[in-house]
Amino acid sequence: MGKTLFDKIWESHVVDQVDGGMEILYIDRHYIHEVTSPQAFDGLRKRDLPVFRTDKTVGTADHNVPTKNQHLPIVEELSRFQVAKLHENCEAFGVELYGLGHPYQGIVHVIGPELGLTRPGMTMVCGDSHTSTHGAFGCIAFGIGTSQVEQVLATQCLLQKRPKRMRITIDGVLQEGVLSKDIILYIISQLTAAGGTGYFVEYAGSAIRSLSMEARMTICNMSIEMGARGGLIAPDTTTFEYVKGREFAPKGAKWDQAVTYWKTLYTDEDAIFDKEYRFKAADIGPMITYGTNPGMGISVSDEIPSASTGGSFDKALNYMGFQSGEVLMGKPIDYVFIGSCTNSRIEDLRIVADYVKGKQKAPHVQAMIVPGSKQVEAQVKREGLDRIFQEAGFDFREPGCSACLGMNEDKVPAGAYCVSTSNRNFEGRQGPGARTILASPLMAAASAIAGKIIDVREQLN
């Protein structure tokens, strides 16, 4: 019987099997950041252990950093301390760090791919659930807890139970105005926030194949929002073209060997998945969420459904100030956040710039654009997009996680509605009491201009 792409990569990384079905999995790349690593380094100190493979470990500061005046010391004391701790730990243990002020600094899931550190066939982890992003390159990438960060630092390995395999196939052509963010929000709305738990997902089909790497990353990024450990897409020419020439990508003869190997990374025709779903690209509209988990999503022109799960559903609608049967088009909004590891790459920002060029944001809306990395920021400036943003009334800032989780000062006030390109609409995620509506960068841009939720399809012609 044939093998799935997932199994091919997994099996080539099993160091040993343990009684009861656990496996020791070797990790090729370990990304670390300031929030989930300090306790892990402390653990190493307690046991007097070094970092086992410093050349496979890379750090950056992203969750906590301000997005204004990054050249100045961080104002907020605890954040400053946590970022300083990361510097101190990386220095002491010999780990490469792209910290604040470094030209490679940025959201960990943006910088790994853009530096060519993320490559097909690898296993990679980070103390962050959206590590699934990197699966877009045809690798096994998943988020871990801090105890596991410590394990990988100490041994470059993890004890894992192999997840089940799921394949989600999307065929056909997307409607105009519908982006990869809409695909993944649609999938999660169909499978629910727990529908992928216990699985690793492969995304396949013609609609997926036709996507750029940036768009593929957006899809894999949100795999965790349906509970899946990760998601991956078989590497192809689009993947190779993206990786080629990047800072840490293989070069010369090594590149040719790499591509030869990467071409073996696909799911065999007769491989069997534990679960399969199929959707049609044409059925997907511009999506928005109406509740407090990413599974609570609808096409923008649809009505909010009625209670499916009793108390929790009602609590969510109550928090959002919405009602079953309501259509959200025309609903005034207060904030727009364009950024996060889901949608802060250059392609996302080009889409936004293209839409807002020559337009003005609605006066009552605060609109913020936070690039994913220093490199994205630099590219935006090279292309002059920052001017377009400014002229349209958008606040273009410096890179970091920002209002995706509101650990720094970028927060949405209680009760305010924020159309956000991030990945989580949990209660209080963007600040206590904040109401998040997840959407694509295009829908977010359109909402900022209109000052309310609109169907972007009606604007494009």
Added chain:
Amino acid sequence: MQKFTKIQSTAVPLPMEDIDTDQIIPARFLKATTREGFGDNLFRDWRFNRDGTPKADFVLNNTMYSGQILVAGRNFGCGSSREHAAWALADYGFKVVVSSFFADIFRGNALNNGILPIQVSQEDLHTILTAIEQEPTTTFEVDLEKQSFILPGTSLAISFEIDPYKKMCLLNGYDDLDFLLSKRKQIEAFEAQQLVF
């Protein structure tokens, strides 16, 4: 890690579904660099008003309910991978979380911190919640060795699943790192033959 063998305790009901780790411990409290003290901010925004006063209607502020067992709705621990969620629960004093479904990363984090996640059927969850509602002093018995969750004197006796390796770790207070460190030679041998691109 502390050993886990057996506990007898009352339980705290939190029947909400899809409780994500942002609710268990909001991001703004993740700035600490040690593992201690997160219990104070467990369920912070459900538990306290913005001015820091307790919200009377939240279960942790209701003196009728207490104990080392948290009984929660389906899909507990979804969202962020932050282990701080497990630290907050442990720091507050919970040793067991019962739910009809756990998010993967949370389950792993819990086990790595001596918290036992017990998955039960939707029906059993309902029975347990009803029992607590009717009598908040209801005392349950959890025996890891026997993999049993029981309500003594009633027909409620659930045998739960746990990975045998993880069970051994909890019973003995071992963690994965002890085990992985003992495999150092094999790990190096693996590296020597691996082709990396």
